[in-house]
Amino acid sequence: MYDCAIIGTGVAGISAALTLKALNKNFIWFGSKKFSDKIGSAEKIRNYPGLSMVSGKEMADAFSAQISAMGIEITEKTVTGVYKMGDFYSVLCNQDMFDAKTVILSTGVESVKPVKGELEFVGRGVSYCATCDGFLYKGKTIFVLCTEKSLEHEIEYLASLAEKVYVTALYKNVSLRAENIQLLSGMPTEIVGGKKAEKVIFRDKELTIDGVFMLKAAVTPSVLTPGLEVENGHVKVDRSCATNLEGCFAAGDCTGRPYQYAKAAGEGNVAAHAVANYLAEKVAKV
Numbered sequence: 001m002y003d004c005a006i007i008g009t010g011v012a013g014i015s016a017a018l019t020l021k022a023l024n025k026n027f028i029w030f031g032s033k034k035f036s037d038k039i040g041s042a043e044k045i046r047n048y049p050g051l052s053m054v055s056g057k058e059m060a061d062a063f064s065a066q067i068s069a070m071g072i073e074i075t076e077k078t079v080t081g082v083y084k085m086g087d088f089y090s091v092l093c094n095q096d097m098f099d100a101k102t103v104i105l106s107t108g109v110e111s112v113k114p115v116k117g118e119l120e121f122v123g124r125g126v127s128y129c130a131t132c133d134g135f136l137y138k139g140k141t142i143f144v145l146c147t148e149k150s151l152e153h154e155i156e157y158l159a160s161l162a163e164k165v166y167v168t169a170l171y172k173n174v175s176l177r178a179e180n181i182q183l184l185s186g187m188p189t190e191i192v193g194g195k196k197a198e199k200v201i202f203r204d205k206e207l208t209i210d211g212v213f214m215l216k217a218a219v220t221p222s223v224l225t226p227g228l229e230v231e232n233g234h235v236k237v238d239r240s241c242a243t244n245l246e247g248c249f250a251a252g253d254c255t256g257r258p259y260q261y262a263k264a265a266g267e268g269n270v271a272a273h274a275v276a277n278y279l280a281e282k283v284a285k286v
């Protein structure tokens with residue numbers, strides 16, 4: 001069992017990982033070795049202490065060198081669920097499960113807002129995980145909204161099961177090959193249905209579907225972590241970055257504005273210290 005699972009490899013996650021390592025904690029860190037699109041895509045960063053007028057790429061290189069020097073590993077997996085199991089958490093990455101005493105959510109904010117009806121139909125025809133729920137749609141018709149090229153293999157997997165797959169791809173250089181995939185232009189405006197999702201509405205058309213997959217780099221935290229308290233779309237935290245769930249902390253953009261590197265780094269540090277305090281209190285109580 002890990003002391004902590006950190007979810008997300010943006011600045012908040014990086015800061016949390018560096019601090020937990022310095023505090024000698026045993027943790028697992030989920031995300032990408034490329035860190036975060038939001039680090040890579042910044043042209044010039046002028047307000048991060050110690051790094052003067054760097055590009056996002058230079059900043060990522062600096063982080064990479066620091067993490068390697070500290071001997072920190074990134075587990076390149078997307079987390080599909082975080083479940084409180086009494087006094088520990090099970091973190092699900094498709095079929096793989098990892099247990100940790102605490103969790104730091106540093107998942108950033110979604111670049112694509114949920115479509116109207118999306119959250120209402122989660123678990124009732126709307127899914128965020130192709131490998132978890134794809135089997136439910138064998139021989140059926142599905143709609144997929146995908147924000148990242150790196151998630152294309154999940155669409156191919158769905159196409160190997162479903163009869164028809166409609167896809168809205170919000171990235172460049174789409175290279176989907178399966179014959180039963182039909183690419184659509186335009187964003188859906190609404191998902192509608194009764195007991196489960198039945199139709200996806202666009203400005204110029206309606207699709208009758210059996211299921212919807214939202215394949216995104218970041219999933220709404222309350223969908224990822226059942227029971228998590230959210231306020232105005234952000235995870236509600238106190239000054240120690242603690243959420244309403246005991247042992248679950250959150251840091252960075254996902255806790256609210258301002259969306260800034262320095263704020264994310266600060267909160268990652270605070271959350272890591274809060275994890276260490278929480279673990280120490282647990283030991284003291286035994």
Ligand SMILES: Cc1cc2nc3c(=O)[nH]c(=O)nc-3n(C[C@H](O)[C@H](O)[C@H](O)COP(=O)(O)OP(=O)(O)OC[C@H]3O[C@@H](n4cnc5c(N)ncnc54)[C@H](O)[C@@H]3O)c2cc1C
Nearest residue numbers: 008010011012036038078079107108218252253259260261
């Ligand atoms: C173009 C651009 C320029 C910017 N310039 C500046 C600037 O000059 N100065 C400044 O202070 N701020 C700037 N910002 C804002 C800054 O990028 C963000 O505030 C910062 O990146 C937030 O860090 P974070 O760690 O909270 O989230 P993010 O950087 O968004 O990182 C979150 C990470 O978590 C990962 N993740 C999400 N869900 C999961 C999951 N389920 N499983 C595994 N991983 C997951 C994501 O893929 C991502 O890698 C800029 C942003 C953009 C887009």
